[in-house]
Amino acid sequence: MHFRLTYAGQLLASRNDKTQSKRSLHKHDIRKSFHKQLKCLWSEHPVLSRGHTSAPVIGSTSMKSEIDSLGFRWKPIVTEKNGLICALDILLLRHGAPGRTIQDIDNRVKTIFDALCMPRSPEALGAALPEGPRTPDADESPFYVLLEDDSLITHLSVTSDILLEPVEGVPADQSARLVISVTVRPYNVTQDNLDFS
Numbered sequence: 526m527h528f529r530l531t532y533a534g535q536l537l538a539s540r541n542d543k544t545q546s547k548r549s550l551h552k553h554d555i556r557k558s559f560h561k562q563l564k565c566l567w568s569e570h571p572v573l574s575r576g577h578t579s580a581p582v583i584g585s586t587s588m589k590s591e592i593d594s595l596g597f598r599w600k601p602i603v604t605e606k607n608g609l610i611c612a613l614d615i616l617l618l619r620h621g622a623p624g625r626t627i628q629d630i631d632n633r634v635k636t637i638f639d640a641l642c643m644p645r646s647p648e649a650l651g652a653a654l655p656e657g658p659r660t661p662d663a664d665e666s667p668f669y670v671l672l673e674d675d676s677l678i679t680h681l682s683v684t685s686d687i688l689l690e691p692v693e694g695v696p697a698d699q700s701a702r703l704v705i706s707v708t709v710r711p712y713n714v715t716q717d718n719l720d721f722s
């Protein structure tokens with residue numbers, strides 16, 4: 526199964542300092558952007574849309590199941606239980622000419638990984654901030670994510686290039702446009718995930 530996710534906006538590096546709580550909200554904002562696209566994918570893609578029906582075409586409690594965690598009902602495509610794994614090919618367009626030092630590219634990729642996954646702790650949803658953790662909006666039940674955990678990413682390729690069209694309202698050094706090519710396939714082929722092979 527192949528598809529693409531896109532994002533245009535602020536892309537900050539992931540950090541492990543006191544800015545982490547605010548960065549967690551930044552990651553969740555990107556996660557919300559991916560949620561909208563994945564929600565559409567679940568309704569449009571033939572393999573996933575069959576998972577919405579009661580007919581056992583995918584076969585699958587594992588594909589139909591949702592994960593209740595941190596006040597959200599998460600619906601990941603790739604989980605340990607369903608035996609799927611994921612490869613990502615990321616085109617990262619950012620400020621600056623090719624060949625220049627890319628500040629924190631690895632930490633920006635970590636931000637992307639975190640936004641593609643279910644969060645693992647209340648802090649990942651802003652629990653340490655005065656306003657408290659994020660809660661689901663009306664159209665976020667379930668909340669669609671690509672991955673249960675980023676350990677299910679088995680291949681990564683990143684191509685970085687110059688961003689020629691600025692993202693409106695975002696400082697140039699923080700703006701990015703992403704095109705993420707996603708390949709989902711079974712690690713262990715079962716009747717539940719056969720349609721992904």
